[in-house]
Amino acid sequence: MRFGIRTLDEADFRGKTVLCRVDINQPVDRQTGTLKSINRIAACVPTIRELSDKGAKVVLLAHQGSDIEYKNFYTTKPHAAVLERLLERQVQWIDDVCGPAAREKIKALKDGEILLLDNVRFVSEEQTLFEKKLRLTHEQQAKTLLVEKLAPLADLYVCDAFAAAHRDQPSLCGFEQVLPSYMGRLFEKEYCTVSQVMEAPERPCVFVLGGAKIADAFEMMNTVLERGVADRVLTGGLVANIFLASQGKPVGQGSLDFIARSNYSEYIEKAAALYARFGEKIQLPTDLAWVEEHRQEAALGELPGDITALDIGSATAESYAEVIRSAKTVFVNGPMGVFEKAETEKGTKTVWQALADTPGFTVLGGGDSITATEKYDLTEKMGYICTGGGALIRFLSGEELPVVKALRHGANIPESKVR
Numbered sequence: 083m084r085f086g087i088r089t090l091d092e093a094d095f096r097g098k099t100v101l102c103r104v105d106i107n108q109p110v111d112r113q114t115g116t117l118k119s120i121n122r123i124a125a126c127v128p129t130i131r132e133l134s135d136k137g138a139k140v141v142l143l144a145h146q147g148s149d150i151e152y153k154n155f156y157t158t159k160p161h162a163a164v165l166e167r168l169l170e171r172q173v174q175w176i177d178d179v180c181g182p183a184a185r186e187k188i189k190a191l192k193d194g195e196i197l198l199l200d201n202v203r204f205v206s207e208e209q210t211l212f213e214k215k216l217r218l219t220h221e222q223q224a225k226t227l228l229v230e231k232l233a234p235l236a237d238l239y240v241c242d243a244f245a246a247a248h249r250d251q252p253s254l255c256g257f258e259q260v261l262p263s264y265m266g267r268l269f270e271k272e273y274c275t276v277s278q279v280m281e282a283p284e285r286p287c288v289f290v291l292g293g294a295k296i297a298d299a300f301e302m303m304n305t306v307l308e309r310g311v312a313d314r315v316l317t318g319g320l321v322a323n324i325f326l327a328s329q330g331k332p333v334g335q336g337s338l339d340f341i342a343r344s345n346y347s348e349y350i351e352k353a354a355a356l357y358a359r360f361g362e363k364i365q366l367p368t369d370l371a372w373v374e375e376h377r378q379e380a381a382l383g384e385l386p387g388d389i390t391a392l393d394i395g396s397a398t399a400e401s402y403a404e405v406i407r408s409a410k411t412v413f414v415n416g417p418m419g420v421f422e423k424a425e426t427e428k429g430t431k432t433v434w435q436a437l438a439d440t441p442g443f444t445v446l447g448g449g450d451s452i453t454a455t456e457k458y459d460l461t462e463k464m465g466y467i468c469t470g471g472g473a474l475i476r477f478l479s480g481e482e483l484p485v486v487k488a489l490r491h492g493a494n495i496p497e498s499k500v501r
């Protein structure tokens with residue numbers, strides 16, 4: 083048991099039918115029916131292999147795309163082929179989620195065999211809009227079609243989908259009401275790593291918050307400062323521009339226009355309030371960079387009036403790197419500038435190199451932050467790269483994750499109660 087949730091060490095899986103929820107949601111090329119990336123599939127291979135090795139009949143549940151982000155809404159068939167290659171063992175697949183065909187296939191599984199069901203979001207109660215509009219309780223989720231049809235065929239439920247832990251849906255929170263439940267190895271690693279950062283980080287603990295998802299950055303910053311988790315917050319990207327503006331510092335008219343156009347003007351006031359309370363812990367850039375034919379940089383007092391700041395300046399990047407190199411824990415979400423372009427990547431590149439060099443433990447999350455890590459070939463040098471962007475942000479914003487709550491509930495269901 084860790085953080086109130088059972089681990090895979092606590093069950094005897096031999097001969098048991100295990101429903102295992104994974105997050106293998108990947109961008110899809112619908113034209114060719116192929117996946118554009120497989121990193122999430124690779125991340126849950128250890129759990130699937132362990133269950134199969136221990137003699138479980140492994141039934142994998144997964145979603146692909148969603149009703150709000152329809153372009154990736156697709157079958158899980160290509161995922162089965164990728165899994166088969168990574169696991170080097172057969173992975174069965176069926177174009178059904180919980181109908182009679184799927185149920186027959188589950189009943190026919192032998193010890194160690196693996197079956198991937200089709201996209202769970204093909205079942206209406208799994209829809210994201212359903213989750214938002216109806217808000218089923220976990221007890222109600224246990225009465226949905228998916229859970230009522232599949233739970234009676236299974237002995238145990240395993241969730242390895244930390245990336246979806248902020249979702250309140252039957253495949254994620256319903257089975258824990260009726261089956262003894264466990265977290266998979268990836269879930270364990272990710273959840274326990276971020277819980278450790280929140281509850282007892284080694285100090286100094288530094289948060290590096292940049293990028294452009296302002297609401298998320300502000301919520302995280304507020305939580306980690308209020309709870310005394312962060313000793314220092316380094317700001318970059320659009321987050322930094324908003325803080326500078328809140329302090330009446332010159333950031334260029336282009337930057338202010340961009341903030342207004344993005345509907346982030348209200349955050350200037352919020353930044354002022356946060357800075358008034360925690361100013362001594364929040365570090366702001368002392369110089370900024372913009373592009374006018376090529377990269378240009380200047381200290382705040384010397385910025386031309388009309389520029390749009392797209393990166394932190396070199397002096398700021400160096401001073402952030404220094405703080406990071408002497409930190410014991412560093413959490414990072416969001417790049418320091420528009421790192422996708424060569425002229426405005428220097429801040430991110432310098433800070434990311436410091437993340438790779440620091441002897442402190444680094445935790446990094448967020449799609450673009452991970453892309454930057456890959457771009458600079460630093461993946462192996464980070465302490466931990468979290469696959470669960472949304473879940474991570476919700477957790478660091480101080481919210482209880484629905485799947486964590488459900489798994490704690492499922493940890494109290496004794497194994498002997500089943501069948």
Ligand code: ADP
Nearest residue numbers: 293294295319320392416419420448449450451
């Ligand atoms: P993550 O995906 O790591 O959580 P975000 O999505 O919040 O990060 O932010 C990444 C995006 O922010 C990138 O596309 C980057 O170009 C953009 N960005 C960074 N700095 C700025 C800036 N100063 N102005 C506008 N956009 C920025």
Ligand code: MG
Nearest residue numbers: 448449450451
């Ligand atoms: Mg992003």
